[in-house]
Amino acid sequence: MELNMKIYHGSQYIIEKPEFGKGKVYNDNGLGFYCTQDIELAKEWGCDNGLDEFANCYNLNTENLKILNLNDKKYTILSWLTLLIKNRTFRITNELAKSAKQFLFEHYNVDISSYDVIIGYRADDSYFAFAEDFLNNSISLPRLEKAMKL
Template structure:
């Protein structure tokens, strides 16, 4: 892959990526999150309802020599299992018990990877996840649901080696107007949820191969 350009959307003008930083409860755990799409980065920079302008930082990542886990090349269940390691889709005892079994069966050991690439779990994802663990979604429509969600693809910088290969292009720092891009973010979410609800309620959702049958 060589060098790739990535963007980080944030409320912060000054950002210092640090190995070991980040929140364990983010999609892929601790790490520094970026996207190849500057437009998505702009939306993510102002997705909080605080009316504060955001910033997009531009980075160059040298991928040669890095081991990258791409969840788009894995089964969608592997991606869901990874998210379940870090983010709860429900708070019931049933979910906690089944999630542990699901992770054991479909999870991927990510410790050996420098970078993780995969969908971003925004609010639309939680609609999918909650309905899935309630046995309301057939596995056969899962990938189509994700495509309707407009989740976007993100990169998570995990290893010390990957952080060392990441360079900010400070001259390309951009301010993001809150009103314009927060509205875009919200419109995308509203449309995504509508499209997903329509598919879940359609005849394509057979509700046969559901969450509790996958063990």
């Protein structure tokens, strides 16, 4: 892991200093200050309703931070999906989906409460639809994995 990371936060506003707790509770990893190392992705996140967007740039010193990397080989996409299910509202269409949700909580749950930084997949609305389809048994695990790498 890099000791100093250049990261970007997409917004309709210039944010000189990140402040925890101002975001939405129902985002992928819960309440947090979401950033990316991809400036173009930050611009995309900041663009809403045709308004100007800003890619706020920060240097993050990771030396004393506890980092959860969901892309690490010890985790699977199911770990990320379980975290997503905990923080977003899913449309569950049948009993099988309810059972699948319970199975994921029992076998793939990751406690994020002690981490400062979480690295992993993103789930904007288009990606979220794939996760919801997987939970409702509409797409396979390989298809979900492929979609998340787009």
